[in-house]
Each structure stands twice: as structure tokens, then as C-alpha cells.
Amino acid sequence: MSEWILAVDGGGTSCRAAVATASGQIVGRGLSGAANILSDPATARRHILAATENACREAGIDPAMVSSMPALLGLAGSNVGDVAAQIAAALPFARTDIVSDGLIALQGALGDADGTMAILGTGTVYFTRDGGRVRTLGGWGFQVGDQGSGAWLGHALLQQCLLAFDGVRPGSALSAAVLAEFSGDPGAIVSFARAAQPSDYGRFAPRVFEALAEGDAVAADLVKAAATAIDAALDAAAGKGSAPICLLGGLSSLYAPHLAARHRARLVAPLADALTGAVALCAARLTAAGQREA
Amino acid sequence: MSEWILAVDGGGTSCRAAVATASGQIVGRGLSGAANILSDPATARRHILAATENACREAGIDPAMVSSMPALLGLAGSNVGDVAAQIAAALPFARTDIVSDGLIALQGALGDADGTMAILGTGTVYFTRDGGRVRTLGGWGFQVGDQGSGAWLGHALLQQCLLAFDGVRPGSALSAAVLAEFSGDPGAIVSFARAAQPSDYGRFAPRVFEALAEGDAVAADLVKAAATAIDAALDAAAGKGSAPICLLGGLSSLYAPHLAARHRARLVAPLADALTGAVALCAARLTAAGQREA
Helix, strand or coil, X not given: CCCEEEEEEECCCCEEEEEEECCCCEEEEEEECCCCCXXXXXXXXXXXXXXXXXXXXXXXXXXXXXXXXXXXXXECCCCCCCHHHHHHHCCCCCEEEEEEHHHHHHHHHHCCCCEEEEEECCCEEEEEEECCEEEEEECCCCCCCCCCCHHHHHHHHHHHHHHHHCCCCCCCHHHHHHHHHXXXXXXXXXXXXXXXXXXXXXCCHHXXXXXXXXXXXXXXHHHHHHHHHHHHHHHHHHCCCCCCEEEXXXXXXXXXXXXXXXXXXXXXXXXXXXXXXXHHHHHHHHHHHHHHHC | CCCEEEEEEECCCCEEEEEEECCCCEEEEEEECCCCCCCCHHHHHHHHHHHHHHXXXXXXXXXXXXXXXXXXXXXXXXXXXXXXXXXXXCCCCCEEEEEEHHHHHHHHHHCCCCXXXXXXXXXXXXXXXXXXXXXXXXXXXXXXXXCCCHHHHHHHHHHHHHHHHCCCCCCCHHHXXXXXXXXXXXXXXXXXXXXXXXXXXXXXXXXXHHHHHCCCHHHHHXXXXXHXXXXXXXXXXXXXXXXXXXXXCCCHHHHHHHCCHHHHCCECCCCCCHHHXXXXXXXXXXXXXXXXXX
């Protein structure tokens, strides 16, 4: 085994890697493109390798050395079918552990402590470590889940625009502005929605918070409904104890002031990022394996 | 011009036609397959012709005679782009008027009277005739509208199954039974939802009403939310007057007892079906055209 270890944080927009000492001190970092193992495993493998080789170069280590290093990868989509096993088999590392992107984010955010991490971005998902055991809540995706997510909020806004157009619900400056962006044509909203991906809806989410700050009534109703859904998920995920709750994701700071007081009182800032969490998990597993061998 | 007129009610599952006297007395009816002018205009044209020819045969009229008959067609999707004009140009009738499927249903349901027709099926749409003028409300489709529709209800049920699985919301016998149909695997619900069309969701809607009759709490919440959405749409569509409200569509009799008393008091049964409405519209337009020529 090498004196070095590798950690990877791979997702749909980029792949980040770190090379670290066996005890977890990062000595080099590398970046590359998307590592979407579900939609494009071949490109994902290439970008994982590029990121790890870039990390070696920054550390002044021969990139060919990765074949002697143990690696831990936190990858989005790794819980689906056998894609993780296929990617692991196609990588040259001395040993390849693949875990979910959520697990490395949880490790980064909370370290070894118990607590709950909520990722509030285009989607929503909750991870809780309780007595060392990790459980997941939500993360089912936009079609039948992700209540309160950016996609959910943008989608709900477009629904309100149509209901306001029909006179079924009161409109507001926000709903009027959005309808105007669709040339005042509700059919254009319908056409947009037929082709929209969750990220397309999610782009409207920051607008809702901006309008809320200006006192917009439609925005206030939407954020209230979304925050209520997130509070309900946090009640189930984090329970009634006092373990910390850490909010991550692009909407985390926007939602924080709107959550229930029982949750706001438990909010903590993340200790570190997901890549740091992956390094820590890799080092810990290496230590555990060494202890089993000893 | 022929002494006969043609009327067609064409939709996504079948196409029905009638041949009638110039004053609107039906003398023959014909049926054929789907006439979806948006997704498959060539098949739609073939089925429109087949239905009208079948109607002629039933009336003992030479099917070649359709080329001398004026026709009025109520077709789903006819308000999108120029598909209606294209279909009209490809049909052999002496004159071809194409209107929406909603307009012929409204004419059938209410005759020449003012009032509102709500179609409560896989989708929802509202038509109101007020002082002779017809306006539409809703009908935007499942992606960003159709609140309270069968698709909406089935979709909301699957969301509740996942929230119950996660412990975010209380479950019930209904949510447990549906999850069991997906082998107890929430991921199977997510997979289903990724591929589901509105009609796939809509198939769960009757189950919600069955469970409601057995006192199921999840079903009660869902029907209450759906009926509230339909009541809000009816408030906007039908206003505060006393003009009749006619409910059509597969879920109409299921929803009727759950609507607000202010709407239940105005409910009337439809006078006739959409095909009869198309015949009446065709006869009326012929009369109007004759009067203009005279």
C-alpha cells in the first residue's frame, strides 16, 4: 500500500479529488468535469481519473502512483443498481470504496458527531447519523418527492401564475412578472413545463425569495408551504433531540430564517466540505482495515 | 349542399360521428378508433372518415355522399397551432368546421342555456357560457395545472406513500396497500413516476374514493384538498350567480358529494352528450349561414 490515499467527490456538474496522507492530511487537490455515473459512466470514469491525476500533480506525486493508492469515492447515483460496482471495477486504484455523495457530505458537515444534514438545493434529501448509524430520508426526486426543493418551489410558482391568470387565486407582482416573461401567454408556460427538467424549474426559486423580501404575497405563501414541508421532514429526520442540524445546498441560507424555531435553534455551520469528508472516511476505513489485519 | 349534415366527436380514445338532417335529427351513428390530431394526425383523419362513413351506412346513405355534406368536428387539441386547419384541409366534406371538444360537450350538456360545465377526468377544464359568450378556465394539463384531476389525485397519493414511508406524514391502509403493490419499495414508486403519463396516475384516483368510503384518513385529506381546488376553480368559472353547473368526466359523480354546498345547489345533469352537441352546433351554423346568404 501507498503512503497516500485518494478521495473523490463526484457529481453531475464536476468531479473533485484529493490526495492525502494515510492519516487524512490533504496534500493536493484536483478538479475535472462531470462524473454522472448513471447517465454517462465512461465520461464519469475519465473525469474521476483526471481529477485524481490533477490532485497528484498538485502534490508533486507521479500520477501513475494512483494504482497503488486506496480510494474512497462519494458519487451521486451510486445507490442505483450495480453502477457503483461497474465503475469500481473500471478504476485502477489499489482499492476502491464507493459510497453515496450524501455520506461524504455528512462526514464533512458533522465530522464524527451525531446529527442531521439537510441538502436544500434543486432537490431535497436528509441524512441523519444517530449512534453512529446513518439513515436517509427523502431524496426521491422531483416527480413524487423533494417537497420544498428549488424545483418544487419554481414549479409551484408556475402553477400559481396559471391560477392567477384564470382568476382562481390572487396574483401578485411576482406572478405577473413571470407571466410577462412568457409573453403573457399561459400556453407558453405549459410548453415550458412539458420540457422542463427539475433544474429548469429550480432557476425560478431564488426569484421567489427575492419577491418575498419585497413583501410579495404569492411568494410568501409559496415559501411558507415549502418551509412547512421542510420542517415536517426535519421533524422526522432529526427528531426531538438536540443533535445539530446542518443545512447545505444552494437554498440553505435562504430557507434558514423561515424554518420553525425548534429547528433554527439546532442549526450549525458545516465543519468542512464533502471532499474533506471523503478524505476522513477513507483514512478511517484504512485504519479500521489495518486494525483488522493487525 | 346535401340534405344531411355530419357531426364528429373525436378524442384520444375513440372517434364518434353522426349523420343528421339539416335541422339536427340524428339518423345514423358511427364509431372508430382514436382521433388524436396532435400526436397522430394521419390516423386521426382516417378514423374521422371511418366514423362518418359508418354513420352513413347505419343511416342507409352512400358513404361517398360525405363529400357533399357540411361537417362540424369537436376535436381535442384543436386549439394548438394550426393542426385544425391542416386536418380540415385533408378532409373531403363539403365544408369543415373544427371546434374544441369542450365546446361540443358544453353544447350537449347545457343546450343553448348559460351555465358552466366542469370536466373532471384524468385532467380538469371548465367551460362557461355567459350571455352567449363561451370562456374556458384551466385545462392546462398535468404538468402545471389540472388541480383536483384524476392524475393530480393519483400523483398526490403516491407522494403521500413516500412521505408515509419516511415517517414525515401519517400513513393509512390506503398508502400501505399502494406501497405493497410496489413490493414495499419506494424506489419502485419513483421509477414508476419517472415514466408515468397522466393516465397512469389517474388509474389510482378511483381507489382514493373507495378508501374514503372506508374512512381512510389519507384518502380523506387528498379528496378534501382536491375538492377545495375544484371549488376554487368553480368560484372563478361559474361566479356567484345561479346559472347551472354540469359535471362531466369519469370522476364527476365521485366528486359531486364533496363539493361546497354553494356549488352542489347548482348541479344539473347534462341534457345530452357531446356528439349531440356537435350536431346541434352544425345545424345552427348551417341555419346562420343560410340566413346570411338569404
